[in-house]
Amino acid sequence: MSKVKVAAFSVSLDGFGAGAHQDVENPLGIRGEELHTWMFERTSNVENTGVDDDFVKKSMENIGAWIMGRNMFGPVRGPWPDAEWKGWWGQKPPYHVPVFVLTHHPRESFEMEGGTTFHFVTGGIEAALEKSEKAANGKDIRIGGGVSTIHQFLQAGCIDEMHLAFAPIFLGSGEHLFSGIDIPAMGFHQIEKFNGERATHIILKK
Amino acid sequence: MSKVKVAAFSVSLDGFGAGAHQDVENPLGIRGEELHTWMFERTSNVENTGVDDDFVKKSMENIGAWIMGRNMFGPVRGPWPDAEWKGWWGQKPPYHVPVFVLTHHPRESFEMEGGTTFHFVTGGIEAALEKSEKAANGKDIRIGGGVSTIHQFLQAGCIDEMHLAFAPIFLGSGEHLFSGIDIPAMGFHQIEKFNGERATHIILKK
Numbered sequence: 001m002s003k004v005k006v007a008a009f010s011v012s013l014d015g016f017g018a019g020a021h022q023d024v025e026n027p028l029g030i031r032g033e034e035l036h037t038w039m040f041e042r043t044s045n046v047e048n049t050g051v052d053d054d055f056v057k058k059s060m061e062n063i064g065a066w067i068m069g070r071n072m073f074g075p076v077r078g079p080w081p082d083a084e085w086k087g088w089w090g091q092k093p094p095y096h097v098p099v100f101v102l103t104h105h106p107r108e109s110f111e112m113e114g115g116t117t118f119h120f121v122t123g124g125i126e127a128a129l130e131k132s133e134k135a136a137n138g139k140d141i142r143i144g145g146g147v148s149t150i151h152q153f154l155q156a157g158c159i160d161e162m163h164l165a166f167a168p169i170f171l172g173s174g175e176h177l178f179s180g181i182d183i184p185a186m187g188f189h190q191i192e193k194f195n196g197e198r199a200t201h202i203i204l205k206k
Numbered sequence: 207m208s209k210v211k212v213a214a215f216s217v218s219l220d221g222f223g224a225g226a227h228q229d230v231e232n233p234l235g236i237r238g239e240e241l242h243t244w245m246f247e248r249t250s251n252v253e254n255t256g257v258d259d260d261f262v263k264k265s266m267e268n269i270g271a272w273i274m275g276r277n278m279f280g281p282v283r284g285p286w287p288d289a290e291w292k293g294w295w296g297q298k299p300p301y302h303v304p305v306f307v308l309t310h311h312p313r314e315s316f317e318m319e320g321g322t323t324f325h326f327v328t329g330g331i332e333a334a335l336e337k338s339e340k341a342a343n344g345k346d347i348r349i350g351g352g353v354s355t356i357h358q359f360l361q362a363g364c365i366d367e368m369h370l371a372f373a374p375i376f377l378g379s380g381e382h383l384f385s386g387i388d389i390p391a392m393g394f395h396q397i398e399k400f401n402g403e404r405a406t407h408i409i410l411k412k
Contacts, residue, residue, distance in 0.1 A: 168399035
């Protein structure tokens with residue numbers, strides 16, 4: 001059966017999953033890019049092996065579908081003016097499976113290179129889960145983010161497992177992952193911790 | 207000159223410096239004791255060496271005076287009914303220097319075994335700083351906690367350095383260190399990170 005999981009989701013030490021003032025120039029808000037340094041600054045050895053690298057690889061394994069909030073997909077707000085915006089990731093997005101984007105405004109699905117198809121779901125998280133389960137065909141469903149999307153799925157009790165990567169930075173403002181939710185009260189009690197080269201990895205299971 | 211610092215202050219991964227419902231049975235609130243497991247579960251080698259142990263030792267070096275909030279000193283609220291409560295730490299508290307306790311209610315100083323003297327300061331953080339500077343005699347002043355005391359000193363711009371120990375637990379509720387304050391806006395920009403055996407250590411400097 002499909003597991004629903006958050007993987008390689010980066011937060012600052014003060015708990016922010018994105019910086020303030022997200023826009024087209026700062027997709028992750030001010031200093032938000034630094035949250036992901038641990039993913040992109042590869043370790044020095046040529047094979048790119050290490051705790052952080054292993055977590056990046058693992059986060060992409062056995063994923064049959066993604067779900068993401070509209071703000072993770074792009075900076076366009078309100079009704080879609082046209083079909084021009086196709087995501088932050090160029091012609092060949094790194095998903096390679098169906099991606100379901102939560103939005104209040106209908107839009108036609110479209111396919112990109114490398115096997116990624118973006119679908120737009122106006123029926124909320126339940127509809128997105130139902131569609132992604134079909135698409136995933138037994139593989140796992142990854143909730144990409146951002147923070148408010150993760151909150152919605154957490155509050156609905158739908159997330160089976162979370163892998164959070166704590167980056168050693170302080171943002172001071174932005175989208176806070178731990179505000180307004182009580183992770184232990186949601187039944188996440190199994191905690192594993194791994195010290196990476198550039199981030200501290202936490203696995204939360206029910 | 208004396209530095210004013212926070213050292214070995216434990217927070218949960220979701221940013222809480224104490225659990226909810228602090229009282230005489232739970233000085234650190236529900237599950238708050240787990241924040242300090244990293245300090246008390248010594249490493250297995252006989253010499254007690256390791257990253258965590260080194261940070262514990264370092265946190266006690268060159269301290270000439272402590273300042274703490276009243277709730278860190280004890281569970282008594284309101285005017286002191288008598289002089290019976292002498293702190294959580296028994297006859298020989300682990301401070302061995304003057305300790306200044308912030309309170310709205312005057313109380314006589316008293317001395318304990320091992321060189322610890324408790325003084326009660328009703329003039330707020332400025333008065334406590336002035337008195338502790340004299341007492342420290344050039345050594346450093348350590349702000350013990352709890353969260354609201356640290357917030358007051360941070361907001362007044364008085365803290366030179368902070369060492370936070372992130373314990374790999376989620377509390378979900380309690381006293382949140384990062385709510386309502388913006389650490390980068392306060393000028394803390396130098397960040398060092400050390401992976402301990404049981405906690406992740408962060409040093410913040412201006």
